[in-house]
Amino acid sequence: MSEASGSKPVVAVVGATGAVGEVLLDILAQRNFPVGDLRPLASERSAGTSVTYRGKAYEVGLAEPNAFEGVDFVFFAATGALSKDLAPEAAKRGAVAIDKSSTWRMDPRVPLVVPEINPEALRGHEGIVACPNCTTIGFVMALEPIRRAAGLRRVIVTTMQAVSGAGRPGLDELENQTAAIARGDEPVVEAFPARIAQNVIPLCETFRDDGYSTEEVKLLFETRKIFDAPELDVTMTCTRVPVPIGHSASIFVETERPLSAEDARRALANFPGVTVVDDPGRKIFPTPHDVAGKDEVMVGRIRKDLNGDGLWLFQVADNLRKGAATNAVQIAETLLRQRG
C-alpha cells in the first residue's frame, strides 16, 4: 500500500459523479472498505465540483494519468473509451484497475470476475481486472448453484433491464417522458431507441448484422468466460423496461444431470449472495422493486418445465449494486485478502 495512506489503500473512482460511481462511494463506506485516501475523478464537466463520502465533501479531480500516482485501486465507472486509455496508465503506476466498462472483459489477459464464482481468476492479473456486465452478473449468480449441482446443458434467457442500466441519462429519460405523458405532451426520445415510458423495447444497445444486440452477445460470451465453459449453450433476448433500478431475467435451464425444483431451490438458497424468494402459495416472488438498494441476487418462480426436464427461474438484481459497484468492491476486497 502507498506510504502516504499508512496501511490503508488509496482509492480513485473514475466516473465518481455518475450513477455507478455514486453508488460505489456508498458501498465503499457501507462495507467499511479500508480507504486510506479517496480521489474522485470525472471529466472537465464535473472537475472542481464535489462528491460526498462518509459525510465529507471531496473535490472531483480530472481523470488523467497523473491522478493515479500513489493510488492502489482505481475503480473505472465512466466510459469504455476512457477505460481503454486510462486503465493501462493506472496499472503502469502500480495500481489495480477494476473496470466496469466492456472494454477489457474479453481480453484473455484480463480476469473477468464475480467473486462468489471465480475468485481464483484474479491470481496472476496484470493490473487490470474486469467486472462483468450488469445483466451477466445476476444471471451467472443464479446459474452457478445449478451448474455446481447438476451441470448446464442449455440456457434460454429473456432479460428485462432497468433504465439505470444506461446510467443517469437513462433514468432522466424515463422521468422526463413520464412527466411529458402526464402533461399530455409527446415524450422526447434520446437515450433509448424508442420511447421507454409505458413501453418495452426489445433492444439494449445496438443491433449487430446477425440480428442479435451487442448487449445479448455480451451475456453469452461473458458467461462462457466466467464459467470457463467456451462451448456453453446460452441463447438470449435482452429488453429494456420502464423500471428505474433492478434488472430481471426469466431463465430456462436444462441441466446435464436431473435436478428437481426442490434441489435447485436448496442449491440456490445455500449459495452466498443469492436469496430464494419463492412461495407461490403466498404469492411471494422476487421483483426489481424488492431488490433495488440491496446487494443480494433474488431468485424465485423455481419450477419444473411441464414438457420435460428443464427448470424455470425468475432472477432479479440491483444493476447499480451487485450488477456494478458491489461486485467491483468485492473484487478489491478479494484482492486484499489474497495479498494476505
Ligand SMILES: NC(=O)c1ccc[n+]([C@@H]2O[C@H](COP(=O)([O-])OP(=O)(O)OC[C@H]3O[C@@H](n4cnc5c(N)ncnc54)[C@H](OP(=O)(O)O)[C@@H]3O)[C@@H](O)[C@H]2O)c1
Ligand atoms: N448503469 C449500470 O447499471 C451499469 C452497470 C454495469 C456497468 N456499467 C458501466 O459503468 C460505467 C458508468 O456507467 P454509469 O451508468 O454510471 O454512467 P453515467 O451515469 O452516465 O456516468 C458516467 C460517469 O463517467 C464520467 N465520464 C464520462 N466521460 C468522461 C471522460 N471523458 N472523462 C472522465 N470522466 C468521464 C462522468 O463524469 P461527468 O460528471 O464529468 O460527466 C460520470 O461520472 C459505464 O462503463 C457503464 O457501461 C453501468
